[in-house]
Amino acid sequence: MPEAATAPARRAMIGDSEFDRDTAVTRREPGVYDIDLSAGWTIINAVNGGYLLAVLGRALADALPHPDPFTVSAHYLTASQPGPAVVRTETVRAGRSLSTGQASLFQYDDEGNEVERIRVLASYGDLTALPDDVRTTAVPPSIPPLEQCFGPDDSPAPIPGSSAITDRLKLKLDPATLGWALGAPSGKGEMRAWFGLADGRDADPLSLLLTVDALPPTAFEIGLMGWVPTVELTVHVRHRPAPGPLRVSITTRNLAGGFLEEDAEVWDSEDRLVAQSRQLARVRLG
Template sequence: MSEAASAPAAQAVIGDSEFDRDTAVTRREPGVYDIVLSAGWTIFDAVNGGYLLAVLGRALSDTLPHPDPFTVSAYYLTASRPGPAVVRTQTVRTGRTLSTGQASLLQYDDEGNEVERIRVLASYGDLATLPDDVRTTAAPPAIPPLDQCFGPEDAPSDVRLPSGGTPIEGGSSIADRLMLKLDPSTLGWALGAPSGKGEMRAWFGLADGRDADPLSLLLAVDALPPTAFELGLKGWVPTVELTVHVRRRPAPGPLRVSITTRNLAGGFLEEDAEVWDSEGNLVAQSRQLARVGLG
């Protein structure tokens, strides 16, 4: 038996938040981690892509010498399901300010075959060491105050406000774990009158009050309803590829998330997201390619 196999399993630090508990991975041996994907972060039977990215991000933060994700690019290969999964990580390169690694999440199908669900390439650094100099033309999105926005709990019984790609009718367990308040001007789809604009804006947080950190930003960029709804489309909008740039540690308090789509062609659209913290700092950006019209 190898030293790695005989060593006691190590587990990442688990906080009091449900998000921390549900993204915690247990190190079986160097580069191999076990996790049970929680059904609490699902959209129907599929696990939310942002939650999966946070799981892989936590495993990479344990593997690499730097603590924070700077850029993460993920390819979603097959739909993940709640239940046991394995994360395999590999260090690609380490440097003084950045380290790069790759990770894959795998599950077993009904025949017992190992199936890769998602593959990630990421560079990590230390956000605390970055200079304060900011030169930008970007500005926080104009969203009405929290008490003038609406979440799933505000919907009439015959209207569901889905999260992260859910069709209008059905189950979305992830919505119960989020503080999500949508800008009324991007809610036309829920009332049967989509605006025709590829825009979605919301206040975002975790329902248990946990403040945002770099790992939860990986969830935030993929937690809003898809912009396809405001374009008048229905059905599942699965992510093909998602790249996230984490720019700084967010200040405590709710986040503002803005997502836009400028081009839908050939059954695919892009979604560009910006995440702003309570002090007006741009803390994360992302772009994803998604398929539309799967219902």
């Protein structure tokens, strides 16, 4: 008998994907949430900062009266590890159009002491209630068609810094920003890529918190390899993204004193600028 045809993988929907399951928090009591941080979103054994931001963002969406993150500023205090964690939130102000809250994520060290990993201050609103008045001089990044770009699966050898998170992303990098992978970094401090989640889930405001911190560090194209831990990250969510792949552009213009900035823009399939971010990160020199 002929072999049965393999059924195509079901495309994940918002609310029913690995990202949703791994960022889901359980309310223990008002303002206190439990979560088991997934090892699937790690980079060199540390949990990705964008994934952590989405975890705290989900807790704040539950705690605040408005649904969508507008601006989220995070300070990364200590490296998070996969495993149990507690998120504590506090409502700072609840207004008609914006609510402001803060959240911290805690884990325990080997001696049983509680350690704060990340602290966030955020304002939430309703993106669907915003007026559709766009006056921007920004333009989408110029990236070759997706089929002309390259991801981790296209490399003949493991890309330095690769980790579990790459299996959960559909990441295709602009060849012009891939010199580092070939041993010839451009020195320009630029990364550009097509971006999506591997299970096909479309982007939403919460997943944009992951998107801005999911590309390889711009430090790679400056000629520096290794872990580039985030010190502070601020994200502005500007619009609810349309279905389809995102385009992400990240630039660094100043590496000094062992720190660099990364400015990111995220554009959706309708050429709308849906998120912007800036982060300060530490680099290891020498």
